[in-house]
Amino acid sequence: MTRNRYLQLLTVFIGVCSVGLLTRCSFSVPHYPEPILLGESSVSIEYTFGTVDIAWPVKIIDGHPTAYRLRFYSGKDTTKPVIDRMLLPGDPIAARLPRSLFLPDTLVNWAELIPLGGDYPARRQSFSYTGPIITLDTTVIQLRPVIIEGAVRLLRNGAPVPASRVTVTFPSGREETLPCDTSGAYRFVFPAQVLDDSSCTVRTVAPGSYPAEMKSVTLNAGKQYRVDFWVGPTAEFFGKGAPYIVLEDLLPFRTGPENGATIQFLLPRDEIIMVTTVAGNRLKAIVELRSETGEKPHYVEGWVPASKVKPVEL
Amino acid sequence: MRKMILLLVITSLWGQVQVHIESIPPDVDVLIDGAKAGTTPIDDLTLHPGKHSFYLEKEGYTILHYTTYLVGAEKAVLRFRLKEKYSVTFKSDYEPLHYRLDGKYAWTEEKMRFDMEAGRHTLEVFLGDSLVDQQEVLIRESTTIRYHYQGDRN
DSSP states (O other): OOHHHHHHHHHHHHHHHHHHHHHTOTTOOOBOSSOBOOOOOOEEEEEEOOEEEEEOOEEEEEOOOSEEEEEEEOTTOSSSOSEEEEEOTTSOSEEEEEGGGOOGGGOSEEEEEEEESSSOOOEEEEEOOOSSEEEOOOEEEEOOOEEEEEEEEETTTOOBOTTOEEEEEOTTSOEEEEEOOTTSEEEEEEOGGGGGSSEEEEEEEOSSSSOOEEEEEETTSOSEEEOOEEESOOHHHHTTSEEEEEOSTTEEEESSSSTTSOEEEEEOTTOEEEEEEEETTEEEEEEEEOOTTOOOOEEEEEEEEGGGEEEOOO | OHHHHHHHHHHHHHTOEEEEEEEESSSOEEEETTEEEEESSEEEEEEOSEEEEEEEEOTTBOOEEEEEEEOSOSEEEEEEEOOBEEEEEEEESOTTEEEEETTTEEEOOSEEEEEEESEEEEEEEEETTEEEEEEEEEESSSEEEEEOOOSOOO
16 A cells, blocks of 8 residues: 555545534534532531530538439520439539530520429529539528518508517427518528428517517418518507507406496506596596407497506507 | 630630541542632641531542531541542433433433443433333443343334
């Protein structure tokens, strides 16, 4: 084959290829516009969390919890705990938590401890991340106390009675006395064991011219009791005469000034009466009779010897 | 004011997650949230917790686009595996057919060239609306698939 023959064949080949490229026929295969992917996930993420050890010292001063519920709340949501753990007595009140709880926007977090096996109030404490070991403030565990509270005030105008005192006495012999504050209020907080007594008496002693009053409290209806004392005469009674105080216990309150007059009833020492008339050594007075049920008081007129009573400032 | 600045510094540092990125194969270009982050393995990276978009690309491999919510951990190791991409030519010997790969990539031409991710793919063949054939195709190299229709051609 001569050189010219080769050149002829090469020219024909180039011509055919050129036609093929120009017409994009037989040699050209279309390319699919996007890659064919299986879409299977081929990614893994492994997180490493730092930890925080939180210890919560507790001091049990009343009761024997049978277990504890320890909860932690992120500052983001104080209603739904991020961790809720049950602990038994003897277990340290502590937890190891991921540091991820303490994001910048959860600088204030909450811990909650609920002693179980009795009427214990839940304890809550806020804390912030301060390092890998956090020790919360010591919390006192005690059964919910029995509270007896109230006030001692004047019946006629609701004013507090200065220097009045209240005494609570239990059948077991326990007795405690507290002075009222300047508003006349008092508040006793007793450990739950006082519920072993089914009742108690609450007595107020106002200084000077008010008779002592006493009320009984049944202790099986709850743990918080309100006992108010309204002492002294009513406003209506106060306007009926000059106030006097009875100096002697069981003083006869007679229908007339004479010695033989009928005795209506006997007045206790420190009773307040309103004197309307002075007749020699006898005084005509009015006594106020009040019922426990709060009905409208009754007023009874009668006579007492002047030597057995004395004027009083109320 | 000082306390405010200190608090801001503390909170901004606190939120950071140390991120380590590995890949198979190595030397993959990584873009995070549209910004070039480097070539794998990447070790000296810190990101805030939250949503991030990762884009990995290497010649000869399929592009991997991955979006995730990075949690507030101390450290996160992300491992990506890119799959090989092969050039595959498809040829059929019967014109009326049309085809579909993996249930979503459809075409009608007798000849077609693809960039295919390595692995098992499903080829479905239709005549009109009827599925006339279904085959598994294992791709592990650049190749040509020749499809021979064995049904009735009348």
